[in-house]
Amino acid sequence: MTALAATIFAIKRYALHDGPHIRTTIFFKGCPLACHWCHNPEGMDFKVEILSLTEKCVGCRECLEKCPAQVLQLTPDGIRRDENRCTLCRTCTLTCPALAHEATGRQIGVGELVAEISKDLPFFDQSGGGITCSGGEPLCQPEFLYAFLTACGALGIHRAVDTSGFAPTETLLRIATVTDLFLFDVKLMDSKRHELYTGVTNNMIFSNLKALTATGKPIRIRIPVIAGVNTDEENIRATGALAAGCRVEGIDVLPYHPSATAKYRKLNKIYQGKLFTAPSGESLARIVEILQQYSDDVRIGG
Template sequence: MNQPLIFDIKRYAINDGPGIRITLFLKGCPLQCKWCHNPESQLPNVQKLYTASKCIGAQECVKLCPEDALSLTPQGIVTDYRLCTLCGICADACPSKAIEMSGRVYDVQELMAIVERERIHIRQSGGGVTFSGGEPLMHPDFLLTMLKACGENGLHRAVDTCGFAPSETVLEVAQQTDLFLFDLKLMDEAKHKKWTGVSNRLILKNLKALAKSGANINIRVPFIRHVNTDHNTLTEMAAFIAGLPGKTPPVNILPYHAIAANKYNKLGLSYLPLNMDEPTEAEQNRAVAVFSKFGIEAEIGG
């Protein structure tokens, strides 16, 4: 079984499905959304993060690096990635945690032990386990094994997905999933390619297939000014959702916030927000009204 990397485990999560949950974040995503709040989730491999403001200049990392890939400069610690093997020794040695490694392998037993420690909060709140990312459907064998283990232990299971995966995988996962948190970003294919790097044809096909299968779905719309807040986009989206077979899924409108720049800096990347902006309260309320006209239950956040 292919073992994906986990880059975060979030306990007491209250926005990733019903109740108090534990959310497991898997690395790797087929989309490259311009607004991505978790840039460390996009690549499936281990990455190094560096926070210059935390660095105290101890230089333990420099001394212990087996490849001599680190140096202390006026700008802080600099890594020569031509030499760095991402072994993580520098992160272990850093007393201030200015250097962190993103992504490690957990086996199923280890993860289930972590989940079990949260069972009291899960049980009392009607919560469960959510698999997020990145894109968890990129790792179907591991995901299915975890979903089955959670099901055997009486745990509610949610999968947070962009929907860009083979339809056979989506429907197989649906048999072991209690709730899909399904991202719907744009309806226009050209705009979807511009903002995410991929076509939305497969995504829309999979959403229809899930609805037809009777899967429990919550649609989540990352709501970004100048991207998808206009009336035509919202009307197209609402018409599509209202036309899905079976029960009409509810919609959570998730307002964009420009809070990700610091994470990009940690990865040594530039955050390019382009023309994106936070939606106004009036735009958010108009979106709820558009969905409501189509008989869709919609709310801000969640």
């Protein structure tokens, strides 16, 4: 088994919306996009992050004494860390009695991750489910991803990859050789608006979708639906036409929900998505009705 390692931030068991049947979803850390509505902000940064939750600190100074790198300070504004000198050793997360330090992300080897997900083999066997690699963007850790998916294939586990499609084409096509299903995000058809809301244009994403289609691999298009951003009929029809042209298996409509506010606060990141609203039931029904003109398999929630 290879000694490759990946940085992941979560493993979610019994996931019902990340591919067919019961899934175990592995969330890879780091993403080249910065979608304003992202509900997994812990997946944006590629490196492990240590958060200091100042409001929990009771001022006992335990972490200051135990920090091997001596990079913590107790100030009138709360606990402060010198990010440049912090070695990410996690001692503070283990010693703070008030749980005021929290780590997000960890390194994991291929063997360790395969052993971890192998515990779920009975569920996969019974339900026809499998693993889904999500994030963040799993294609950003391609060597690990390839080795992990290969190992899962050897165990007969169904493998899905949930991707933004923003990666070198050769990387995507290599991963396709060891993937059973792609969950491929299509956020906005207009490239300028795509760049405005995600930080990148959609040119490479769409050329990758075309290249992936040519491989014949099963693909489901996933549309995060955000009121006033991509809910207009023109965008929905263009997305439906794209899906039909790629002969995808189906389309998943993922309504935006403003549930990530607390996560952004903890990470000290600005949540631009709090300005958005979820689509109304009426709007959602209309979107599904339009998409059904392009695909026989349109689902809300995936």
